[in-house]
Amino acid sequence: MANTFSGLDMTSARTTRARRHLGVAALGATLLLSACDAMLRANDPDIVTSATSPAGAIALKNGVISRLNAATVGVQGPDGIFLFGGLLADEWRSGDTFEQRNTADARTVDPTNSFLAEPFRNLNRTRVEGRDAINALRTYSPAPLSNVALMFALTAYAENQIGETWCNGIPFSDVVGGVIVFGNPVSVDSAFKRAINSADSALVNNGGAAADVARMANLASIVKARALVNRGQFAAAATAVAAVPTSYTYTTTFSLGTRDNQNWALGISVGRYVVPDVEGINGMPWISAADPRVPTKNQNRNAFDSTTPWFATTLWARSDSVMLASGIEARLIEAEAALQAGDAATFMAKLNAARATHLDTVRVLPCPCRDLPDLADPGTTVARQNLLFRERAFWMFGTGHRLGDLRRLVRQYGRPSETVYPTGVFPKGGNYGPDLNLPVSFTELNNPNIPQGLTTTCTDRGA
Secondary structure, three states: OEEEOOEEEOOHHHHHHHHHHHHHHHHHHHHHHHHHHHHHHHOOOOOOOOOOHHHHHHHHHHHHHHHHHHHHHHHOOOOOHHHHHHHHOOOOOOOOOOOOHHHHOOOOOOOOOOOOHHHHHHHHHHHHHHHHHHHHHHHHHOOHHHHHHHHHHHHHHHHHHHHHEEEEOOEOOOOOEEEEEOOOEEEEHHHHHHHHHHHHHEEEEEOOOOOHHHHHHHHHHHHHHHHHHHOOOOHHHHHHHHOOOOOOEEEEOOOOOOOOHHHHHHHHHHHOEOOOOOOOOOOOOOOOOOOOOOEEEEEEEEEOOOOEEEEEEEEOOOOOOOEEEHHHHHHHHHHHHHHHHOOOHHHHHHHHHHOOOOOOOHHHOOOOHHHHOOOOOOOOOOHHHHHHHHHHHOOOOOOOOOHHHHHHHHHHOOHHHHHHHOOEEEOOOEEOOOOOOOOOOHHHHHHHOOOOOOOOOOEEOOO
């Protein structure tokens, strides 16, 4: 496979130089063979790389949706970021023999880990191809405008997820007129700023049927608020989601004809990912809490590696959708803003408003009724913080939020990292390492803006 730069395929500089030397010698042979080549060349009608019609514009839009599906939870080996990022946190434990998964679980991820590149590529392809789709939709299929809003919103989602997952020093490269424009490494905060700008573009480029307009506005508002929370702008985040109904969901979908839900496939199906319980001293009690939002099942045997006890979540079946954004998250964002403002009554009211809601589409409760009783105020600031992040963990298990939340506990709430992340003795040998995020893959080092001699684009590995 070609070397990659922020998800953009490109041949290495060395290969390019070699081709220049060979170009003159090969020219004659190329001319002789060109007639035969024209006869043998076949076009693939299933691949759309540019649009010249309304159908082509819609195909590009659908391709962006598929890219984000693959980046989050739709591909197996290298894994989507919902699984791999949760492995670095306390959300999943490796039941596998693959070093790539085991080192992530142990918080010792090297930039040469081959599972790093693919989700990073797919998230960056989401945003780059999203812009291409926006241009095509505006040219060939301008109505409904809500399609353009969706592309901006998914771009914002990808930018925010990149910031939550990777280290400071993220290169955002682009393609302009078919030419790669290499990006300089930027901070995670810059990624969040990009996400906010893209979400704002979604909100102002929206139109069509009222239901579609509302759906895209809700999605963009949640993604914007998520990025604002990551920047510590809690009041602005609460304002952004104030109009989002608690019942709202936006999901990524699966089918037997496309791809499987990998939370199911790598979890309950084959046991390469298992649900841990209080992993590394600090982890969530996913199993022992018996919380209906994360139902677990003891498989009564060991996982794929033949040594790790295999506990799986029954939250998803093979083709069940996975939540990307929801009104539940909107209420949790409002709760955090109230907590930051010292308003304990509103904080508790927002948490309990979420608990009063059933989300049947993501199978988080066993029946369409209220199974979760109201929470009582724990009484202190630290205890309220713990309660907030516990509720966030159970509501949004397996949806790419947990690693970002652990980072925020360190970055925004001043918690020592070894009181937040799994620590101590690693079950497969040795101790947990110090990683708080994922390093950018070494495949990005061909970017000419990266100084030679580095092993990663990361400027630091802090939260």
